[in-house]
Amino acid sequence: MGLVLVDDRLLHGRVTHGWCPSVQPHRIVIADDDAASDEWQRETYEASGPEGVPVEVLALAETLARVTSGAWEEERVLLLVRSSETLASLVASGLPLTRATVGELHRASGRTEVRPGLWATPAELAAFARLRGLGLALTWQGLPTDEPRSFPHVPD
Amino acid sequence: MSKAPVYGLIVTHGRLGEALIEVVEHLLGPQQRLSAISNDGLTGDALRARVASVVDALDSDEAILLFTDLSGGSCDTACRVTTRAHAKCTSVTGVNLPMLLEFCHYRERLSPEALLERIVAKARAGVSVLDHTSGRVS
Numbered sequence: 001m002g003l004v005l006v007d008d009r010l011l012h013g014r015v016t017h018g019w020c021p022s023v024q025p026h027r028i029v030i031a032d033d034d035a036a037s038d039e040w041q042r043e044t045y046e047a048s049g050p051e052g053v054p055v056e057v058l059a060l061a062e063t064l065a066r067v068t069s070g071a072w073e074e075e076r077v078l079l080l081v082r083s084s085e086t087l088a089s090l091v092a093s094g095l096p097l098t099r100a101t102v103g104e105l106h107r108a109s110g111r112t113e114v115r116p117g118l119w120a121t122p123a124e125l126a127a128f129a130r131l132r133g134l135g136l137a138l139t140w141q142g143l144p145t146d147e148p149r150s151f152p153h154v155p156d
Numbered sequence: 157m158s159k160a161p162v163y164g165l166i167v168t169h170g171r172l173g174e175a176l177i178e179v180v181e182h183l184l185g186p187q188q189r190l191s192a193i194s195n196d197g198l199t200g201d202a203l204r205a206r207v208a209s210v211v212d213a214l215d216s217d218e219a220i221l222l223f224t225d226l227s228g229g230s231c232d233t234a235c236r237v238t239t240r241a242h243a244k245c246t247s248v249t250g251v252n253l254p255m256l257l258e259f260c261h262y263r264e265r266l267s268p269e270a271l272l273e274r275i276v277a278k279a280r281a282g283v284s285v286l287d288h289t290s291g292r293v294s
Binding site for chain 2: 008009108
């Protein structure tokens with residue numbers, strides 16, 4: 001796995017133009033039950049990647065099945081999930097990961113601003129805590145050129 | 157044509173859409189049925205809902221053209237998904253000033269299809285290079 005990014009816009013300009021030139025993924029995988037079950041979202045995302053990089057929009061179960069079968073073993077994959085809850089569910093179901101990056105999490109209903117410009121619901125924060133408990137290193141980084149910051153920040 | 161002219165909704169990063177409208181109005185005077193949405197601080201879902209709310213507020217027979225700045229960006233994704241769900245919508249990427257000026261000039265005179273063809277050609281023609289050595293413009 002090349003980079004695992006938690007970002008509520010999934011595939012967007014900062015991923016295509018910011019992250020992809022640095023990560024140089026062989027494949028972009030969006031693991032999201034909602035997007036995978038909606039034909040229009042799926043087709044839109046599949047057509048939105050950088051030139052020459054295939055984009056797949058997969059349900060969580062299918063994502064796990066591909067990883068388990070070793071389908072991407074030889075590849076650098078950029079994996080996108082929209083929330084920490086999705087990622088925690090993937091990891092709890094056996095996705096082998098040691099680190100993940102938090103990209104953009106915007107203001108939305110139920111979310112509070114946990115760091116300047118970074119928003120999360122209590123359930124999302126709990127999921128981040130679970131991920132850390134499972135041994136994942138989490139950093140918050142909007143672009144590869146930004147300084148990676150630890151996340152979630154635990155106040156003194 | 158008695159129908160209302162095509163509505164223009166510009167969906168962009170930052171304040172780009174707002175600034176484009178400001179410049180268009182500086183050049184042409186005040187415009188009706190032209191507005192902008194920024195993706196600033198919005199989740200992908202929230203941006204999509206905001207685009208859909210403008211589309212839903214129009215009558216079902218009113219055509220709407222969605223302009224976005226960057227193919228594959230969050231604005232483009234939101235507009236493409238909205239376009240698939242609404243027959244009256246079309247979305248176009250790579251918005252620039254020539255494209256918008258042409259849109260405002262011709263939207264009351266042309267069918268939506270002819271208008272689209274015209275503004276895309278104008279946007280492409282708006283990119284030209286002057287070579288220093290040869291003095292030629294291409």
